[in-house]
Structure formats: structure tokens, C-alpha cells
Amino acid sequence: MATEPEPQGPARRSPPAQAVRTAAGHALRTATAGLPVPPTGRGLPGRGGDSTPDWLEPAMAANGIGSFDWDIRRDILEGDQRACDILGLDPDRFDRSSAAFLALLHPEDAPVVSRRVERAVAELGQCGAYYRTVHPGGEMHAVRFRGRVLADAFGRPSRMVGFVWDATVELHKREKAGELAALREERSRFIKEAARALSEAVTVRDVARVFTELPLPGLPPDGLVLASMEAGRLAILGASGYRSELIARHDRSPLAADHPMAFAVRTRTPVFIADRDEYRERYPEAWEQLGAGTGRSSWAFLPLVVSGRAIGVCVVSFDDDRELDADERTLLSTLGGLVAQSLARAQLHDAEHELAASLQRVMLPRAVPSVPGVTTAVRYLAAGSGLQIGGDWYDVVPLPGGHVGLVIGDVQGHDVHAAGIMGQLRIALRAYAAEGHPPAAVMARASRFLADLDTDHFATCTYAEVNVDYGVVYAVRAGHLDPVVRRADGSACVLPVAGGLPLGVDPDEEYRVTRFSLDPGETVLLCTDGLVEARGMDLDTGFDRLCEAVAAPLPARDESAREPLEELADRVAARAADSSEREDDIALLLLRWDGPSGGRAAQQLRRRIGQADLARISELRGELRDALRRWQVPDLIDTAELLSSELVTNAIRHTDRDAMFTARLYQAPGQGRARLRVEVEDESDLWPTRRTPGEQASSGRGLMLVEALADGWGVEPRGSGKRMWFELSAEGPAPTDGQVY
Template sequence: MVSAGLPTTSGDSTPDWLEPAMAANGIGSFDWDIRRDVLEGDHRACAIIGLEKGRFDSSSASFLSLLHPEDAPVVRRRVERAVAELGQCGAYYRTVGPNGSMRAVRFRGRVLADAFGRASRMVGFVWDATVELHKRDRADRMALLREERSRFIKEAARALSEAVTVRDVARVFTELPLPGLPPDGLVLAAQEAGRVQILGASGYRPDEMAVYDRSLLPAGHPAAEAIRLRAPVFIASREEYRERYPETWGPVSGSSRSAWAFLPLVASGRPIGVCLVSFDDDRELDADERTLLSTLGGLVAQSLARARLHDAEHELAAGLQRVMLPRTVPSIPGVSTAVRYLAAGSGLQIGGDWYDVVPLPGGHVGLVIGDVQGHDVHAAGIMGQLRIALRAYAAEGHPPAAVMARASRFLADLDTDHFATCTYAEVNVDYGVVYAVRAGHLDPVVRRADGSTAVQPVAGGLPLGIAPDEEYRVTRFSLDPGETVLLCTDGLVESRTMDLDTGFSRLCHVLSGEIPARGESARDPLEDLADRVASQSADSSEREDDIALLLLRWDGPEGGLAAQQLRR
């Protein structure tokens, strides 16, 4: 087709320079007869638009069918507006070839009117914009990747901030989905006294990690360099690794990795470990990717430092609590006991709650449950002194009231400004008689042989340490063989969301549930009952107070005498 109807510079002829200029710039021309709906173009326009015989019947509808589904409505609207206004229009659109290939085209056209002022033809130019399409696609991909990386950093920061222990940090790091950087392996290692400890790994076999775990890093290792210089070390290929670090290439040469990133973990100006990100192909990381990995290393370092401090505090608290509480509960013929201690969910996780089981002269047994005011190391220290003193008074054979009075004077003499609540019960193993004394503490709960459970009222006195001359009254009650008495601290039955009456009601309901008979399993049913009671407490993350729990079941004297004979 010749460029009929195109604007001319002078007169009615086409200038001689127009065709060479259009050819040099890859510009084609088109002519659309609006009334007959016939679209024609020169050979360049046909090649650019894709007006091939068999796919195109010269109609506007056939032309629009060649366009990308998202672009066809836009082109249609703009052309219709130009026809209605006898004006110009232009658009950027994509065409889809028979094999699914995509090209981009730009066009500019003007609507010409006939002698009566009606739209007659549209003439214009088209040119290939595929390079622009690729640039725009690349820009879109980069924008999407930057958005993904920004979202990844936010999600990683959130996940690492929620990681409490070192194990949590290692799990979060080794499960991170790096955007645009699918790694072949991830390793998190801590450094202590020049040795590395592998905290977590993914993509590596255990035997590969065993070589480095708790070993000294060679000075020529890239991880050692990253730690020493406190700067990331990036290795793009196996050849680069072999040239830069020949001393440590041997163990690495047999692996399938081809690129590595060693990220130092620096917290408070001190290196505490290193992260390894490895790839199974050569990878020359660009500036954005290196910035992403460096930022990730900083987040992991802060989270790891915080988690190590938490673990150290937890281990200190747990060790101190183990020292303060009895290491074992003595086995006494005629009774079975079970104890539990649950730390609070916040703070140092150590407090003044304690329990004790004391063998007494004559084969009897003393039960102690108590709570020193406060939830700190000071309270725990007072608890340890008070527990030892009360145990000594009971083991000397003093009656329950005297044991409690002496313990109160002892605490007052310490002059600590702390008080303690306590319940002490002496159990006559021969007859199942319990002599209980209470100093501002909770009443015991008794589970009877028929499964019913009720709070056992015990006469109360002032907490220990408040009135040194306080005299405590003794309450006597008895147990039948198989019946259980429970002593606990207030963390089990009271919280900000649960009052004392509700807590005791729930505790009685849990205790009264059916338990396996003795001999049905290798484990004592009393242990199962203790687990069931402890599981009803608040979740450790929500627990506001320590919980000490002591259960004693009277099995009856040796020889199996019936309860009726014992009564007589």
C-alpha cells in the first residue's frame, strides 16, 4: 500500500525524504476506511502490527483480536472517542503472536472528515515498542522484587522478634524464604571462645556440619574472616573460593555448592557468630541482594543476642530453683506423693513458692506448702532459708502448731520485711489422721474414695513473720485408704481473670474426674492426677505467678488392714 491520505509538506505530493526517514526509524503507516471498516497498512506496518494473511481480514474487529486482552478495550475507547470528536488518538498496546510471543506497538492517528463533516478515514503511523515493553517488564519485575524484599525484611523482623530462645532463632532463620535468592543451604552458628557451635542448618547433612561443630575455625576460612573483619564475605564461584581461600578449599571441594555468603553476627559491637547462605550455582550478587543479606544478618544478630541472654537467665533461674526445692521426694511406706512446680511466664521465672515432704519420727510424714511474698531472687533466697528451718523443726519431732510458731519467729528474726504464707500437715501413716496448721495460706483439698472432692477447712492464723508470738490452732481430719489430699499455692486457683471461689471450683472438678485404678498401668495414677491438675493452670506465657503443687494419697498401713478395723 502507498501512504495515501497522509499529510504532506506542500501541495498534494509526498516529500521524497519521508519514506527513507520512516524506513530508517522502523515506522509504518496505516489507513483505516471507517465507513467500509477496511484497515490497510504498508509492509512495515503489517510486520509491526502482525497483519498476516489468514489471521487478519482487514476489519477493525479482526485487528482488535490480535491485541492483548488487557489492551484491546483501551485502544477501542480511544479510537471511538477520536472518531466521535474528529480528533487524534494514540496508544501503547501489546500484540500476541500465533506462538504466544508478545510484542509492543505504539501508534498515532488522526481522523479525517468527508465533505459533509463526517468521519471518513483514520490515517497514521505505527512503530515497534518491544524494547520499551522489555524495559517496562524489567522495571515491573524489579519493583515487585523490591516490594517482596521489603515485605520479607518486615516479616523476618517480626518472626525474629517473636523468637524467645536460641532454638527459636535457629528455626526461624533456617526456614526463611529469601525473595529472589533461593538458597541451597542455610547455617546459623554461634561463636564462643574462638569455637563455633552450629545452632541450626538446612540443606546440609549432619555429617557435613559435624566437622565444624564446636571446633576452632581456621584463620584462612571465609567465616573466620567475616567474624574478624565484621564484614560480609561474598564468594561468587568455586574458582573464586579456591583462589581466595586455598587453605580451606579441601573440605568444600566435594560439595555441590558454587556460591557463598558469610554474614557476621555483631551485637553491641561484639561478634557473636556467623550466618552462611550458600547456592548451588554461580551467583554474582548485586548491590541490592548484598544489602538484603547484610540487613538480615543484623536482624539475626540482635535476635540471637537477646535469645542467648534469655536462655542464660532461664538456666540461672531453673538452676537456682532446683537448688532451693527438694531434689527428690522421700519414699515413705503407707503413702504416695507427687509434686509439681511451674514457673511464672514472665520475669526471672523464680519466686518464693515451695513444697516439701518431711519424714517424721514414728514413721509419720509432714507436708509443707508455702509462698514467700515477692517474685525475685530475694524472695527465693528467703524461701530457701525458711524451708530448711521449717524442715529442721518438723524433723525434730515438734507438733504442728509448734513447728509453725517457730518458723514464724525465725522469719521475723531474719528482718527481711517479707512475710510468707504456709500450710503444714502432719499425717499419721498408721491411721490416716491429718493434723493441719495454716498460716494465711489456702485450705487443703481432699479427694474421697468415691471420687467426690471438697475443700477441707483448716483453722487459720497470720502469715509467718508478721507476729512472732502468734499461736496457731490445729485442725484434725482423717483419710480412708486410697483418699488424696492436695496442697497448692494461690497461682493454681487465682489470677486476674479468675477469683478464688471459681479457681477452687475448677480445681475440685478436675480432681473429682475419673483416674485409672492402681495396677492398670506401670505409672502411679497419682502422677497422672498431678499432671492433669497442672495442665489446668494458665499457659506458661500467660501465667502470672509460680505454682507449687503437692499431692499425698494415703494407701493405708502395711499389712492391708481395713478402714473399719482402723476406726475401732
């Protein structure tokens, strides 16, 4: 084959052999056309004319070199016996023309030889090439020739003389060297690709996946196993080419001391076994226990060594006997080193991430309490790696009077410090809420608590108190996201809530309360910003996607099926940004108000009014209005609101303790009208005194109003303090069994 291939066109096709030879012969004849033919009678060297020197013949014979002489103008080709043997031709049958010579060559080599000879003739120079010939027996041989064009007395090309020798062995060596070079290049490329893939593997599972999918160049394995050593036991992390039951049988099993894996780990050197007999001879006990049942015939056990310590082993096995050469062993050993470094890094990552996740789980509530009248669902999705945990949290707090508080928040930062602050803040806020403080006071106290910690961290938070009796929500927001509400008709929208500064920024911040109502079956959703913000997605787009997910139809409620609210929580979490795009944790809290039992609200309203919390009186009036409207006695709203405000204000002004407000709607036995009873309890022993104020007096008319407008009123002593009450009668529905709700 020619060593200098000619350039080919874009649509290269091998022409038929006869056409190639005919064209090549025509080219040679064209190149020598018009040259004068010399007189006959002149012989070739060693053939009746000039003779080969005696000292040259033994050298040519010893090196297997033949000579040839081509008369260019007469197109006669002659050669010695060695040249004929090398070319594989019969001198008696060879017509000695250039066309007949070209017919002996491989169709791909004939044009190359023809062009080089034509150029040498035109330039009176020399040429040479490799080419392939087929001997009469059918075997393929490679031949190399070197020739020079000689000129006649007029400077015109006359003859080409030269040498030929068999280059089959040399060509095979060159081909073998080329194959080895290509294989080395492929292995070098494989090492680079393996290093890149293993460097991108984050978890132990990723490392196992990459290792078991590696295509080893030149020696494709039939089986791969990656295992770590844990307290003398073999923990299989990943495998391919083996039956799952075989892997399960050996996973977490003790490793015998004479097993080749144990030897590789103990000595930190690879173990290569070429065939079954070698395995049986070197490790007889391990062969009986493990090796005989694998169905393999040769193995490579590669220890995974990091900082002088073996952390595991990887096994490469083959179905046939295989004696690995030095290059193959070097490749496998290099691969073992890469896997070891990647596995150690992944194990550290998994350990750190598990530590962070455990810390996060400890900080979050272990279980969400069940509150009659509402259904809740929570989700937490961690993001980041290692110890990069967030300060996101949620909480559900049972409140006095059977109500429930919802908390969602996020502490600034993504580290263990942020998680620790989150745990302290969650407990403090839960305690403030459980004491019965109104939402604004709960948020203000939590902000003051975080500021007193002096951590240089702030937190965003939303706290909502849900009146389970009649579905009214009182929400307070401290730099956090607005809630999303899913209405009874299936639509979803973002509900604006008055906001304040994040917790810890200003200890004296006062927060405003936003009040909204839920109908039975409606759901309120609270979340952290990881759910609606990600790379390439702004907040508005995130909220649009969230509302779309929340508004999608829910499965029908069925006792045998899963809770629809859990399905909704799964759907919302599943549509969150993928972990490769999401940079923050996600906390998600959903609450559905199921409505009162029997479809009617519980007919009792109970609230504690703080001594210094005068704003609570205004909130109480609003709650009472809602309650009476739901109890279907709207005619009592104005009178009940006025008289209740008078009793509560009187208790707050003339005592130094909190007051407890209770309103009940009931039907006394034997009466057809519903009656509203309102009670205000305090711990003061000072009884109210009815007095007649002057025309210019600004106070003193409270009891006069109660006496004038109420159907009945009075003061009752208690063990500590007193209870003031009044009753109003109303037309409208009421319980028929006389039971107070």
C-alpha cells in the first residue's frame, strides 16, 4: 500500500479493478508517447549485458532484494528471479508490460503507483511506494519498490531501474503500531472522559452509576462491581453483568481473609487473575465460596485507596481467559485511582448532607397536630449539597379555643448557623402563639426575640391564626410571601396581606393584621421563596405557575383513596424547580377549612383580651359580626356589638388583668326563640356600679345601655373575680335540642 495517499473527492468510491488498471496503463503509455525507441540488442544487468557486481549480488540475496528494469519507450518490464518471487508472478506467463504489472496490484494502490511513476518519468527523478499484490495462492503481500529514471544521450527518459523487496512484515508492524497508537489514544481519551464523569458525580449513587456504565476501550468487561468496606463487610454500591439475586446474596456479607478482594484491600495492590485454574490455585477457599458461582473466567480486583487507606474495591471480570498486558493493567489501575478519589468525595458529601438533613429534621416539627375542623399537609424539599442547609421552617400550633395557628418562615443564610437560629425562633414563636397572643403581638414578640439573640441574621415569616369555628383567617406578614388561596370553585389567587419588616430588623416594629374568610372546602397555602423563585424565573412567573398547579382539579374525596390535600401538596412540590436549577430549600404548608360538623358553624365565640391590647377590642367586634352572620341571627349584630364593646372596655379599664370574652347562641327548653348570651370574665373583685352621669359627662353610660337594650343582664361572682353577662333574643334558626355549642 502506498505510504502517501492521494487526496480523494468528497464522494470517493473504489473503481472496478479492470478500469483502474486500464486507466493506469493508459497513463503510463501517454507519459512515454512520442519518445524514440532505442536500438535492440542491449541487455539488462545480469541478462546478457552489463553484469551485477559480484560483491552486490550476495548482499541483495541476503536481504531478499530483487531488481527490475523497465524499458519505458518499448514498455518492457524485466526483473530477476527474486523480483518475480516477491511479486508472485510466473516469468513465462507474464507479458512484461506495464499494464500487466499494474493488474497485479490492489485496485486502491494501482492509481497511486501509476501517478508516482508518471511523475518520476516526467521529472527524470526517482519514486517509491508500498503496494499490495495477491499471490497465486490467494494470500495478500505487501511490496515496497524504489526506482530511478535514467535518461538517454539526448536527456530523454529511457529506462527505470530499481529494487523491490517484500514489506509484508514491515507493513504489518506499521499497521500494528498504528492500531496500538489508536488504542492508546482511545484509552487516553477514555481516562479523560472517565475523570470528567467521575468529577461530576456528586453522590455515592452517582459514582456507582458512572463506574458501571464505563466502556473500557480494548477490553470490554462482562461484569463490573463497585463495593465499599464497612466494618469488614462488603457493601455493594453498584454492579452490572451479574444477576440481582447473586448481588443481593453477597451484599453486606463478611469478607473472608483469603479472598482476592481482601488481599487487594489489605495490601493496597491490584490482583489480576487470568483464568479459573489460577483462581482455584491461589485462593482455594474463596473459589469454593464465591468464585465458582460467578460464571466468569478472569478477574481484576482493584483496591480503592485514598490517603493511604483502602475504602473499597472495584471488580472487573471477563467471561473468557485473559492475561492482561502491562498497558491494560496500567489502565485499570489508573481507573481504580480515579474511582477511589470520586467515591471518597461522594461519601463525604453524603455524610455531610445526611448530617444536615438530620439537623433540619430535628429543627422541624416531627408531626403536624390534628385539629378538628381543618386538614393540613406539609412538605419540605432540601436543596444544595453538603452542609448547605437552609433556615426554612413550617409549624402548626393549636391555639386556645380550638383554633389553629399557621407559621411559615425562612431565616437568612444557608448553613448550620441559620438552621440553629431557625430552631430557636420556631420554638419562641410557637410559645408566643400558644399563650393566646393575637397575631400582631406574636409577630412583634418574635421579632424582638430574634433581635435580642444578636446573630446578625434576619428572618421572613408569615403567621396566620385560623378561627376554626367559622373559617376566618387573621394573617400577619414580616417580609415574607403572600399566601395563595384555592377557592371553592377551584380557582386560585394570591391574597395580598399587609406586610412589615423581616423579623429581627427593627425590634419595635408594629405589624398590621389582614383578615379574610374561607368557605368550607377552601384551602390556604403558605410557602417559602424556593417554591416560586429559581434561576431564569422571576417571582411573578413563579406565582403564576404556583396558582396554576393549585387550581388544577383535585380527585374526588373517597374514604378508600388518598387525602386530596396530600395529592395537592405532592403536585405543588413536584412542579417546583428541578434540583439542578433550584438554589433554595422549599417549605410548604397547606390548610383546608372543612367547615363545621353538619354544615353549621359552632355557635360559640371565645376570645382572651390582653390588658394592654386595646386593638384586640376592634378585632373582637369584627369576629362577633362574622359569627352572628354565620349563626343566621343578623338582627342582633348592631346591639350585640355595642353591648359587648361596653362590657369588654369596662373590664379592661377598671382592672389590671386580661379579660375573657365568650358569646353563645342557644335555645332554652320550651322557648321558640334563639337567645344570645355574652359573658365577660375578669379577675377583679371590684363590682360595677350603675350611676347616672350628667349631661356633660363623657362616660358612665355603659351599664345604662346594657340595661336599656339587653333582654337581661347581671353580674355573677366567681372564685376569683366576676362574670358580667347579657342576653339578647332573636328570630331565626337555633339548635332544637337545647344544647349549647
